[in-house]
Amino acid sequence: MKRLPVTKTPKVYIGGAFVRSESARTFPVADASGAFFANMPQCTRKDLRNAVEAAAKAGPGWAKRTPYNRAQILYRLAEMIEARSGELVESLVRFGAHAPDAARGLAVTVDRLIHYAGWADKYEQLLGSVNPVASPHFNFSVTEPMGVVGIIAPDDPPLLGLLSMVAPVIASGNTVVALASETVPYPAILLGEMLATSDLPGGVVNLLTGFRRELVPTFATHAHLRALYAVAGPDDRRALRLGAAASVKRVRFAEGGRADWFADSAQGLDAIRDFVELKTTWHPIGS
């Protein structure tokens, strides 16, 4: 008799735990052939608020880690993903990616994580400064993480897009609540499982699956989200900007199409700069 495979119940990774939506809602996802694959958690604004709470709790501890430690943890995550790249590539192919393209995307994803691992203990040396003020003061500017950042990832590429947005934000000590690809959410479920086995503390990255139209308004207006990083169309952009105005949130939109995520130009210091505050300190120089 042929053995019946055991199917997995996808759960989202929030606060270091794997949970279903508090609403108990799910939405079915089919693979590229149209066959039923699994029911995904259809996260609600309450799930989003729970995730923000988890991210806020994890924030101070994560921000206090030394940059070197954050760098090593991001590198460790890259190690975990590289080691399980077969599973991730398979999940991308299952939902329609061409195999070579999926493999390349995964390589870029790992390299991008390593790129930001390298930034974790370097960006301060480029974004901060010592300022030659015209008085006997030692005057310096240093960056600080903003806090909890909301991320709305592109539908495609589902994994590379998501991690390209998450990595620069957490590299500086922010914590994240991210909405994964709506069309191909499963790689984000797998990513959650890898995050859980990396050294990243629970709550630093929280991943939601669900529908943009249901969650964008809450991303826009949740006052504890200090910044938003989103891939969004014109209507969502306006909604996010409007909501952001209420609590003076920082907003960054990722531009470009699918292919742009693969390019080196999709990574760099700018994405880190947009999610840090700058603090200037004055101190007298005297006897």
Add this chain to the structure above:
Amino acid sequence: MATRRQGPAPRLIFGDLWEFDPAPETADPKLQARYDLFIGGRFVRPRSGKTFASVNPATEAKLAEIALAGPAEVDAAYQAAAKAFRPWAALPGRERGKYLFRIARLLQDRAREFAVAETLDGGKPIKESRDFDVPMAAAHFFYHAGWADKLEYVAPGRAVAPLGVVGQVIPWNFPLLMLAWKLAPALAMGNCVVLKPAETTSITALKLAGLLQDAGLPPGVVNFVTGAGETGALVMGHPAAAKVAFTGSTEVGKAIMRQLAGTDRRMTMELGGKAANIIFDDAPLDQAVEGIVNAIFFNQGHVCCAGSRLLVQEGVAGRVVAKLKARMRMLRVGDPLDKNTDLGAINSKGQLATIKRLVAAGVREGAELYQPPGALPPRGYFYPPTLLTGVTQSHRVAREEIFGPVLSVLTFRTVDEAIEKANNTAYGLSAGVWTDKGSRILRLSTELKAGVVWANTFNRFDPSSPFGGYKESGFGREGGRQGLLDYAYLA
């Protein structure tokens, strides 16, 4: 009512009350009986067949035979490096970076083994090699790995390019760490390397050569040639070197500069020091005493940036010296492999003789000697922690680098006097300031002519923090963006 006892409570001196049980580190250092040169990715014997012994300075027992590189081998190393240079420099930065990340991780994996080897070969306490040298070496590889794909940020507005083959000579005080300081930025930038470890401490470099093979580093990117001063001169003087980087004594640094005069060779020189460690009367004294101990007795004082001149404000000088003497009595000198050991073995017989000679000169010139009681191990090269008080600026022990656990104490009255005395030296590597006043720290850091100023701390190092000297302590920096730039052409 019971009468209260007059005077302070009796001081608890650990070593006087009970003996410590030995607590030796037992991890296997995995040493070979013989180490060959590492050239072109392979271990090769020198044509001459000559070797020299590497000795455990704590027991005077031979640890291994090390191959002696002559002109032919140094030349072969440069040729291997030159051959490796083009493809290595042409690799995308992120790929070069991955090799460095691998090296960092493999070193972390084998950290304890390397720490024991370092302690056996060099004599430093295991707690230092275990908690400082090896993890910090791995950190340097890790930090610079992350730069390899970010070189466009190193010199904004300018394009950077690697220099070519770099010749490097490193000292015996932090063998593996100095190697990491030299290799990591050079490789991240895309250079290839010919490096000579110090003749008394070659083992961890040659162990690392095996690790580089495990990491799959392309052959010839890194080459190790071992030997003494003559080999070093060959490495520094080789015509194929695009740059030389040297860490060692000011005397040898000057000799290299003379040797290379007329060649326009790029150089980095990280030379000697005679750092002032300045204690103001408002400093938290107990903390300062810990800092003083760390500043001068860390690694038996074999530290170029050691705080070897203590400048104490007159009002607290008596108290500081008394506290210091009490603290010194608790320092444990002995088996470097013992986890409780504070001061291990002096690195070599020659260095022990130098220390003894300079201390004798100090006493002859009128300084008062204090060494805590306690027997030194019967074998091996050991020297007790030593305090010289009543030292004046003209004394040799206030001017010359002793490179041992010997602290010279001078006093001052005003801030200006402290600055003047601190700067009254040909060296300018580091300085320490202990005070509660932030504004005073910043004034001192502004006026001290030293490449590193530690405030209310001492002997702190980080891959992201540039390290290097003013004046006769050398030029160029190691660590940070500035350190990387020393391995680059600016186009």
